Every structure is written in structure tokens, then in C-alpha cells.
Amino acid sequence: MRMLRFLSFPLLFAASVAAQPNRAQIVIEDTFRTLPVIAVPDMRGSGEAQPHINVFNQVLFADLQQSGYFKMAPKSFYPAEIPQQPSDFKPPKGNPPQRQGPWFTDWTTPEIGAQWLTAGYTAAQGGRMILYGYLFDVTQTDLQNATAVNKIFFGDLNEAGARKVAHEFAAEIIKKFGGVPLFGSRIYFTSNRTGSKEIWSMDYDGGGQKQVSREGNISNFSAVSPDGTRLAFTSFPRGNASILTMSLETGRKLPFYNQRASTNASPEFTPDGQKILFGSTAAGIQQIYIANLDGSGIKRLSFAPAVETEPKVNPKNGSEIIFTSGRSGPPQLYKMNMDGADVVRLTQGEGEAVNAAWHPGGELIAFSWTGGPDPGSRNIFVMDVATRTFVQLTHGAGRNENPSFAPDGRHLVFQTTRSGRNQIWTMLANGTELRQLTSQGANEEPVWSKY
Template structure:
């Protein structure tokens, strides 16, 4: 209970601290993170015990252990204890746990996730427990059992589910993201096509085979479809892919250049940029493409809309109406447009799931003699305070929030070619998810 309360406030604290820090030293690196003010739970995750001699179980348990370790260490709410500090006797079941050995130095763990994997006659049975090792009276926080066909893919899925249970229990009741997906654009086939992968970069696979140019994938809130824009029939059109059917489904052509579709949080409407009137403006249509209606009316590029996922009543977008592109915000009916950035080159807004923050890409100091790096920033919408998340590391663009609001995926060319990277929403733990070909424009699923 105590931990629950702490963790519930942890994310809010983190961002508040970030913003406080940025006001003080805008031009410099600031060391911030979830660890400030709130101590992260020290979680020990020993390898699961192999309890059958089945020849497949060695591979399964490796996949399972790697996936569980990665999920928990990337979750952003744990201090996962290094394996070199673990006691020599690793438990596979509750009767093998010596609480003292985990609670005392060198492990100094607060929580212990452990269990076993039993592969027999084609099935994999996984038992997993989460123990509060300092609660000697009733240490068990969680006990779970999973049975699936014994395949490495299922070992990954079971590890994801167990990790999500732990994150849900210790992370303030916020659903984990281990089973979420990321859509993106990859040119590795020679053409830019829409691809999808698991949140951790596994299972990268193409969805489209158009052989032209496909861009800007946006996954529907219910996860059933992906809207994107593609060069089809001599122009840019909004195209719809169905995950359920595994193929493209019809969507009307509007004429002009149609770009950057964005789903309303109820999945019933799509905002997009269209130049059907001769000038790129934001339009909204129903999710089947019917009833297109105009919501912006200034000359110049208007593109990249993003709905407030919490309320559905506001849209952030990019407009070049005053020159270099800036982030704007308006009611979803087009009322009360408001400029959010005041300088530089600001594009690619992405709204945090709780509706409080905007992530965007910004060449903040734009002009002759300026370094001109493009970095990912987060703005607290209410106060317009801004925090820089990436620092002078190549050109970074297209941030997209994870469903739990703790992570941001983005594209960066810092390693040479453009690749998909992920990080915690405070800018820490940045690492690439792709490394083959050119990969851009990631979009995280809503759940």
C-alpha cells in the first residue's frame, strides 16, 4: 500500500522536477530522473529455474529470462539489482526462498521476482512470484501461473505478461506496456513501407508492400487499424491498413496532397492535412473517410495534427503561417487557435496519454551561425515550461508517447542512418530499437 502511494505520485513528481530544473538552467544539461525525491524500488530478478530435462526448455528459459529482465529494467520505475549481488542459491519456488539473503547486503533488494519454467509434452508452464522480502510475515505480493504451447514466441509473451503484472502492482496501478506495438516507416526493402514491431524492437515485420512511398503511420486507439499517407495513383492519399484482415481496406481519395492522419481518442474521427482546396489545411473526417470538414483557414502549410488523447477536445498541429513551422493548439472544432512555441523550427507534436504534456521536435535556436541541432522537447501545456530530452545528438524527430506515459519513442540519425530510438520520458535510458536500413516516424499503440 505504501509503495502504491509513492509510485502513484512518482511520475507527476518526476515531471515537476524536470520542469523546475529547466527553469534554472535552460542552456545546460540537467540531471533529472524518476530517482529524484522518490527512491526507486530495488528489484531482484534472478533467472527462473528450469525444472524439466526437456531439451527445448533451455532455449525457452533464456528467451523468458532475457525478456523479463529487459521489460523490468526498461520500465523506468525499478532499480533492478545487478545479478552479481545475488545469493548463490537462486529460488525456483516459495519454499526455496531465504528472505534474509535477498534483503541483506550485497543484494539489498526490496522486491524479488522469481519462479520456474517447466516444458513438457509441448507445453510450457511458468510459475512466477513477486515477494516483498522485508515483509517476513506475508511476503507474497503476487503469484502467477501461465501455460502456453512451448515456443520461444510464447516464452516472450509470458515474460511480457508477468512483467506487466509486476509493473501494474508496483507502478501505481498503471498498465504496463510490454505487449504494446510500434508502427514505423522502414526503407529496408528499397521503398518506404509501413512496418510494425513489439515495443522492445522484437518481431519487426512489414505491413504494406506498395512499392511507392508510405509515411506517417498512426495506430487506431483500439489497435485494429493503421492509418497512413502514401503516394498512390499519382498523389498523396490517406490509406488504411486493417490488422484484423491483414490487408489494406478502402478509404476515399480527397484530391490534393493528403498527409499525416491522426485518430481521435474515441476512434471515430480522423484529423489530417489536405490541400484539396489548393492550400494544405487541417480537415477532420469520420473514421470511414466520410464528411470531411475544414478546421484551419490560414495560408501556408498546416500539417501533423495530434488530438488530446485524454479529452479529445483539442488538437495540436504544425503551421507555417508566420514563417518557420511552429506548434499550435486549437479546439477540435477549429476554435481558439493558440501558438505554443515562440522561436526556431518546431514540428511533430505528440500528446502524452494524460493530456498534460506535448512532446515535439525543435531546432530551438535556428539561424545563421547556430548549431541547428534538432532535439526532442517536452512542454507542460498548462505552464508552457519546456524540458529538453535529447542533447546535440544528431537530428531527432517524430516523438511518440508510450501508453503508460513513461516512455517516448522517436527517430534519430545520431548513429549515422536514421533509426528508431526509445527513452524514458525524462530523457534517460536512450537506446536504439532498429539497426537495419533506414527507419523513421515511429508511432506507439494506444494500449
């Protein structure tokens, strides 16, 4: 019997995979399949801008490589002559065409295979750094049609200024491809680096880490309002877990009424920013509740004799909630309507499936699961909610939890023990481009905010 059960799971799993195409996999593969190939040669700086050019080149290349919108043309095959401005290009002349100087075809060789090329230079002007940034479509045959970006960027004449103009130039290029630049987005997370767990925030690339909460006990499970002005989190001000809210504009606490319960925890904002959902033990066992931003107007949404928490509202339609529930045994992911009706289980019931996080498109979720093809460890998966097909993104490296999609829908931030203690890493939604963002103390529970 035990043998049968053991065998039946992989068989059923294989059968279900064969029965319907894995839409989660298709969506993710399609996202990254036909990426434009871009060549990003190192630029040079003139005068006082030159000392900061290495930082500039690193940031620009990393931003474009990690954006998930491009395939990087292999650098080792780049030609010797790197154009710095449109006038450097010399169209071939004659029949057959004779090379006159740098031209687009230098970049479209089979070894490089680029479709796009960045160019430009930095200079010092009036005590400031100025970047002339260009993007050329090297598949074109004339300069005018090929020029996709031609823009000037300003920054301070120092390393920070070099980073700023590089980020802004990269964001401009990403926007040209319909992308949502991550420059300007913030990741909120829990860190114990001060000795107690507090909420911190950082830039999308791990820069600018700063402490947000100062409660001095345990603060965790952050949620940021969709407009980026409000933070809600769980804290233990008088022993019992309670929800606290604060303004991210002023840094001041905002009022939130915690209903009488031994635990009020795991807050989440609705996509319109008008309500907060959370888990509460007000009626005994922890269930899902919804309330106004100040905690008034509380309404219970779930009714089950099981622990339920982590309510996450579909950001696209605002009309369905995915949550964690122990109603069938170990915690699994369930979906229900905003009024608590039509509860269905999304995960298979095997192992523990927790930490659901919506993709901004409202069709996929990321979650952490101990089951699947690589059972035992906790890994990050992405599921297509409609078909319940899923893809595993992390494999055989530590414990991986709390995924959160970036505003561009192409990146995920998550916590992992692959480097020792829990740290925060990012990756593309296909599991590549892994990058560690934190290293001080233990860092957990990241959420990616647009602002």
C-alpha cells in the same frame, strides 16, 4: 542589434525558467524518482526447460528494467542462495533471530537495497513449458503477506515459449504496480528496406517486424485508430499525396474519399476513433481538416495563410488539437479547439518545432525542436502544455525526430540518425534506457499503438 538579439534569447529563457517552476521537468522527475527497487535473480529450468532459461532470464530482466517502473537492484551483490519457491524460505528463529536459511533480509542489505524480489523456475510438463512465477515484498516479515504474485504461466517448450512466459510474468508484475505493460503493444513505422517506403509494424521491443502496406511507391506518416483496428497513412498512388486507410484485422483497404487537392496527408484519428484529421491543400495552402472515417463530411478547421499539418488531438479530453504551423515563420507548434477557435502558439518561435505527440495523460506533449539550450540539431523535448515549460530528452547525438509516447506514458519511441541512417529507438521519458529497435534499411516515423 544582432548581438542584442543573440544575447536576449538565453537571458529571457533563463528568466522564464526562474519565474516559474519547470512543471515538465517536475512531472518527469517525479515519475521516475521514487521507483521501487527490485531484485531479479536468474532462475533455473528443470529438464527440457533448462536450454531456454538464458533467454527467459534476459527477457524478464530487460522487460522489468525497461518498464520504467523499477530500479534494478545491483546484481553483483546478490546472495549465493537463490530461492526458487516459497518453501525455500526459512524464517529466522530465536532471540536474537538466528538465520535458518534463505530469507527476505538477504535482499534488503544496504548493498542490494531491494524492496521486491522475483523468484520461480521453469519446467517441462506434458511437452509444454511451465513457469512458476513469484514476486515477494521482502520488506515484510512473514511469507503470506510478502507474496504479491504467485502464478503459473504456460508456453511452448522452445525459445519463443520462454520469451512468452517471461513477457507475461513481467507484465503481471508491472500491473501489480499500476503500470500498463507494453507486452502486446505494436509500433508502426515507415521502412524503405524493400526498396520503397512502406508501412511496417513491430513489437514494443523490436521483435516480430512485418510489412503492413504494399503500395510500391512512397507510403508514410502512419496513424493507428485507438482500438488498433484501423491504419491510416499517406501514399502517392497517382503522383499526388493521398490518404489511404486499411483494416489491421483483415489487411484489406478501407474506402477513404480524398477531396480534390494536390496534397492530402498526415492523417490522425480522434480519441473516440470516429473521425480522421489531416492536412489538405484543397483550398490552396495546406490546412487542417477533419472528416469521417471514410473521408465524407469534410470540414476545414484552420484558416491561416501558412502551411499547417500534423494535427494531434488530446487523447484525454478529445477537445484540443496541437498542430504544426508556419504562421509566424518557421514551423512552430500551435493549439486550437476542435472547432478551430482559440489558436495559441505553444513554442517560442525560435528554430523549428514540429512532430507533436501527446502523452496518454493529456498534459504533456513530446516534440522535435531545433532550438532550446542545444540549438542547431534536432532533439526530442517534452513540454507541459499548461505551463509551456519543457525538458530536453536527447542531447548531441544525431537528428532526433517523430517521438511517440508508449501506452504506459513512461516510454517514447522516436527516430534518430545517431547510429547512421534513420533508425527507430526507444527510451524512457526521462531520456534514459536508450534502445535501438531497427537496423534494416532506413526506418522512420514511429507511432506506438496500444494493440
